[in-house]
Amino acid sequence: xxxxxxxxxxxxxxxxxxxxxxxxxxxxxxxxxxxxxxxxxxxxxxxxxxxxxxxxxxxxxxxxxxxxxxxxxxxxxxxxxxxxxxxxxxxxxxxxxxxxxxxxxxxxxxxxxxxxxxxxxxxxxxxxxxxxxxxxxxxxxxxxxxxxxxxxxxxxxxxxxxxxxxxxxxxxxxxxxxxxxxxxxxxxxxxxxxxxxxxxxxxxxxxxxxxxxxxxxxxxxxxxxxxxxxxxxxxxxxxxxxxxxxxxxxx
Amino acid sequence: xxxxxxxxxxxxxxxxxxxxxxxxxxxxxxxxxxxxxxxxxxxxxxxxxxxxxxxxxxxxxxxxxxxxxxxxxxxxxxxxxxxxxxxxxxxxxxxxxxxxxxxxxxxxxxxxxxxxxxxxxxxxxxxxxxxxxxxxxxxxxxxxxxxxxxxxxxxxxxxxxxxxxxxxxxxxxxxxxxxxxxxxxxxxxxxxxxxxxxxxxxxxxxxxxxxxxxxxxxxxxxxxxxxxxxxxxxxxxxxxxx
Numbered sequence: 001x002x003x004x005x006x007x008x009x010x011x012x013x014x015x016x017x018x019x020x021x022x023x024x025x026x027x028x029x030x031x032x033x034x035x036x037x038x039x040x041x042x043x044x045x046x047x048x049x050x051x052x053x054x055x056x057x058x059x060x061x062x063x064x065x066x067x068x069x070x071x072x073x074x075x076x077x078x079x080x081x082x083x084x085x086x087x088x089x090x091x092x093x094x095x096x097x098x099x100x101x102x103x104x105x106x107x108x109x110x111x112x113x114x115x116x117x118x119x120x121x122x123x124x125x126x127x128x129x130x131x132x133x134x135x136x137x138x139x140x141x142x143x144x145x146x147x148x149x150x151x152x153x154x155x156x157x158x159x160x161x162x163x164x165x166x167x168x169x170x171x172x173x174x175x176x177x178x179x180x181x182x183x184x185x186x187x188x189x190x191x192x193x194x195x196x197x198x199x200x201x202x203x204x205x206x207x208x209x210x211x212x213x214x215x216x217x218x219x220x221x222x223x224x225x226x227x228x229x230x231x232x233x234x235x236x237x238x239x240x241x242x243x244x245x246x247x248x249x250x251x
Numbered sequence: 252x253x254x255x256x257x258x259x260x261x262x263x264x265x266x267x268x269x270x271x272x273x274x275x276x277x278x279x280x281x282x283x284x285x286x287x288x289x290x291x292x293x294x295x296x297x298x299x300x301x302x303x304x305x306x307x308x309x310x311x312x313x314x315x316x317x318x319x320x321x322x323x324x325x326x327x328x329x330x331x332x333x334x335x336x337x338x339x340x341x342x343x344x345x346x347x348x349x350x351x352x353x354x355x356x357x358x359x360x361x362x363x364x365x366x367x368x369x370x371x372x373x374x375x376x377x378x379x380x381x382x383x384x385x386x387x388x389x390x391x392x393x394x395x396x397x398x399x400x401x402x403x404x405x406x407x408x409x410x411x412x413x414x415x416x417x418x419x420x421x422x423x424x425x426x427x428x429x430x431x432x433x434x435x436x437x438x439x440x441x442x443x444x445x446x447x448x449x450x451x452x453x454x455x456x457x458x459x460x461x462x463x464x465x466x467x468x469x470x471x472x473x474x475x476x477x478x479x480x481x482x483x484x485x486x487x488x489x490x491x492x493x
Contacts, residue, residue, distance in 0.1 A: 002287075002291065005291065005292070005305070006292070006488060008305060010305075010307045012307075012309060012356070012358075014311070014314060014315065015315075015317065016314065016315075016317055016345065016348065025423070026423055029253065029423040029424035030253070030423075032424055033253040033256075033424055033425070039426060042426050042428065043428070045428070046428065047428075048426065048428035049304070049305055049360070049428055049429045050259065050261065050304070050305060050360040050425070050426065050427055050428060050429060051425075051426040051428070052261045052263070052358075052422045052423075052424065052425045052426065053422070053423045053424040054263050054420050054421070054422050054423055055423045056265075056420060061265065061267075061350075061352075061354075062265050062266070062267055062354075062417060062418045062420075063267070064267060064400045064401040064414075064417055064418070065400050065401040067269075067400065068267050068269075068352055068400045068401075069270070069351040069352065070351070071350060071351055071352070072351070073314070073348045073350075074346040074347075074348050075314075075345075075346070075348055077314055078423075079263070079420075081263070081307075081358050083305045083360065106424075110317075111317050111345045112317040112318070112345060125317075128315060128317065129315050129317065131309055131311060132309065133307045133308070133309045134283060134286035134287050134289075134307075134308050134309045134310065135286045135287070135289045135291070135295070135307065135308040135309075136291075136305075136306075136307045137291070137292075137295040137297040137298065137303065137305065137306050137307070137486065138304075138305050138486070139298070139303060139304050139305065139434055139437070139438065139485045139486055140437070140438065140441055140483065140486075140487070141292055141486065141487070141488045142487070142488065142490070143441050145428055145429050147441060147444065148429050148430060148437055148440075148441065149429065149430060150444060151437070151440035151441045151443065151444040152430050152432065152436075152437070152440050154440065154443060154444045154447060155439065155440040155443050155444070155475065158443055158447055158475055159475050159476065162466075162470055162475065165466075170458075170459035170460045170462075170463045171459050173459060173462070173463045173466075174459035174462060174463070177462060177463075177466070181451055184447075187444065188444070188447065188448045188451060189444075189448055190445055190448045190449065190490075191441070191444070191445055191490075192490055193488055193489055193490065197488065201291060201292065201488060204291055208288070208385035208386075
C-alpha cells in the first residue's frame with residue numbers, strides 16, 4: 001500500500017450513517033461551508049493540506065449501466081479523505097485534542113461512532129473503517145502543508161524586498177536585508193527528503209524490486225499477455241484513446 | 252455542494268468495476284494490482300496532469316461492518332431487554348451492508364474552481380496520463396479504468412469527461428488547509444523558499460557589499476517572477492542543486 005507520498009499521508013475512512021439522520025450532517029456541512037468561521041478549529045490543524053467529507057445516500061452510488069447490479073443498502077455512507085503531514089497517530093490525536101466537539105458533531109450520526117474521547121475507542125473506530133490507498137501522489141513530496149503556506153509568504157516578501165532595495169547603497173541594503181530575514185525567520189528553512197520521505201519511497205521500490213513472480217499480488221500472468229475477459233458482461237476493451245496528434249502508440 | 256474552496260477543487264470519482272474475471276483474477280483485483288504498479292513521485296502519471304496538488308487511487312472492495320459497541324449516553328434498551336431473551340441482544344446489532352460492485356476511487360485536489368476548470372482537468376487526465384510501470388510497460392489511462400462498467404464507451408476526451416462526471420460525487424464539506432494558487436506558482440514559491448534559505452545561510456557574516464553583489468546574482472539566477480524555470484518539478488522528491 002502507499003498511504004504515504006513524501007511528507008503527506010492519505011487517509012480514507014468510510015463509515016455508515018443512518019439514512020434518517022444524514023440530512024442533519026449535510027445541513028451541518030452546508031452550514032460550515034457557508035460560514036468559514038465554523039472551520040476555524042480545522043485551521044488550527046495546520047498539518048492538513050486538504051480534507052473532505054462526502055456523504056453518499058444509500059441509493060446514490062454511481063450506476064452506469066443496466067448490466068451493473070443496483071446497490072441495496074441499509075445505510076448512507078460518509079467518506080472522509082484527508083491529506084496531512086506527520087504520523088497517523090499524531091493526526092488522529094490532534095483531531096481529538098484540537099476539535100473534539102466538532103469531530104463529534106460531524107460523526108455523531110454515524111453507526112457505532114464512539115466519540116472522539118477517550119482516544120482508544122476512537123483510534124479503533126478509525127482504524128477499523130480505514131481503507132488503504134493503492135497509489136498516492138503529491139506534487140511536492142518534500143514539502144509539508146506549512147511549507148506551502150510559508151513559501152507563498154516568503155515569495156511575496158522576497159519580490160517586495162528586491163523591488164524596494166534596488167539602487168540602495170550597500171549599508172542601507174544590508175539593513176533592509178536583515179529586516180527581511182528577521183521578518184521571515186518563521187518561514188525560512190530548507191526542505192529535504194527526510195527519512196519518512198525516503199523510507200516510504202524505498203519501501204515501494206523494494207516491493208517491486210524482486211522478480212515479478214516473487215512479488216505476490218502485484219504481478220501475475222495477466223501482465224505478460226493480453227488476457228481474455230471472462231464475464232457475463234464481457235466487453236471489448238476500449239480502442240486507442242487519444243486523438244491522432246496526441247496518441248502515443250501503446251495501451 | 253462544496254466541491255471548491257480557496258482556489259482549489261475536490262474531485263471524488265467512484266467508478267464501478269465490472270463483476271467478472273480476467274483470466275483467474277477478478278477485474279477489481281486486476282485494477283487494484285495495476286494501481287499498485289504505478290510508479291511514484293516524479294514518475295507518477297499524475298505528475299503530468301497540470302495543477303494536480305495531491306491525488307490518490309484505491310479500490311473500495313466493500314463497505315465495512317461496524318459492530319463494535321456503541322457508547323450510548325443513557326443506556327441501550329437492547330442491553331436491558333437482553334437480560335430476558337438473547338434475540339434482543341441480536342437486535343442491537345447494526346444491519347449488514349454488502350456492495351454489489353467494487354469501485355475504483357480516484358480522488359484529487361487540484362487548482363481551479365469552476366466547472367470549466369473541472370472539464371479541463373478531466374481532459375488533461377485523458378490526454379496526458381502516461382507512465383511506465385515497475386515492469387517497464389508503458390500505459391495510458393485506459394490501463395487503469397478499462398475494467399470499469401461502461402468504460403468501453405469512452406472513445407474520446409469528451410467521452411471521458413462525460414464518463415467521469417457520471418462517476419463524480421458531490422463533496423459535502425471541503426477544507427482547504429493550504430493555498431489555492433496554481434501549482435506552478437506553488438512550486439516556484441517552494442523553490443524560492445529553498446534557495447533563499449540557502450542564500451541566508453551561506454552569506455552570514457559577509458560584508459554589505461558582498462551580500463548586495465551576491466543578491467543581484469541570486470535574483471538573476473532564481474528569476475522570482477518566472478514560473479517556468481528555474482523551479483521545482485511536479486512530484487520532485489529529491490533536492491537538486493541548481
